[in-house]
Amino acid sequence: MKKQLLAILLLASPALVLASAGGAHLDKAQIDPTNKESLQRGARTFVNYCLSCHSAKYQRYNRTARDLGISEDDVIENLMFAGEKTGDTMNIALSTRDAEKYFGAAPPDLTLVARVRGVDWLYTYLRTFYEDDSRPFGVNNKVFNKVGMPNVLWELQGLQKPVFETETNSQGHEHQVLVGLELIKQGSQTPPDFDRTVRDLVNFLAYMGEPxxxxxxxxxxxxxxxxxxxxxxxxxxxxxxxxxxx
Missing domain, CATH: 1.20.5 (Single alpha-helices involved in coiled-coils or other helix-helix interfaces)
Structure with a gap:
């Protein structure tokens, strides 16, 4: 009986760690995996903004085309830019060694990121970058403090600054608490349009996790x-x- 309880605790420990890793409020993604137009837009955003650094090495272009209702000619024209074959997986030219040299760590593969992080976490994460001059890329994130990734969608969203409030803990020490974000420069999309873009992207990431x-x-x-x-x-x-x- 003790061995069974120990096994259950070991299996549950990763989930407990993830649950306790962050206390930030997560917005509901409200994705629709049956909406092929949303998935197609998400695939386009993924290829244009994510695939330069992040691979999706367990997802094939032709499988994506078949599931999303896209012809292979459209895939070649709009989703493939390096002369790959449609039967290839979504790999990148950036090597692990070069990635570690440029970024300090290799960007993770994103095929299963929605299953690891959850769609609500991804939806909130991609929308809550804010300016922070102390960080190497000049940005931080509300749900991922000291993030090591640049805000690749800033041209669409614009720039945000953090809003802090001073709180006092039980020992009487004051500390700054992030309570919100303020848009100081709008990007090429309005906030509702940007939310839809991120929702479509998260929808596609969720699809890749389990086609x-x-x-x-x-x-x-x-x-x-x-x-x-x-x-x-x-x-x-x-x-x-x-x-x-x-």
């Missing part, structure tokens, strides 16, 4: 219905076999 999700869910419903019908037939068969036995 077969919708098919799996549809198949699961069919399997449950089949088992329900089989249960009825099995019960009737059992009654027929045992009807003369008291």
């Amino acid at each position: 077969i999700k919708l098919e799996r869910q549809a198949l699961g419903i069919k399997v449950i219905l089949f088992l329900f019908v089989l249960l009825i037939l099995t019960y009737l068969l059992k009654k027929e076999y045992w009807k003369d036995i008291h």
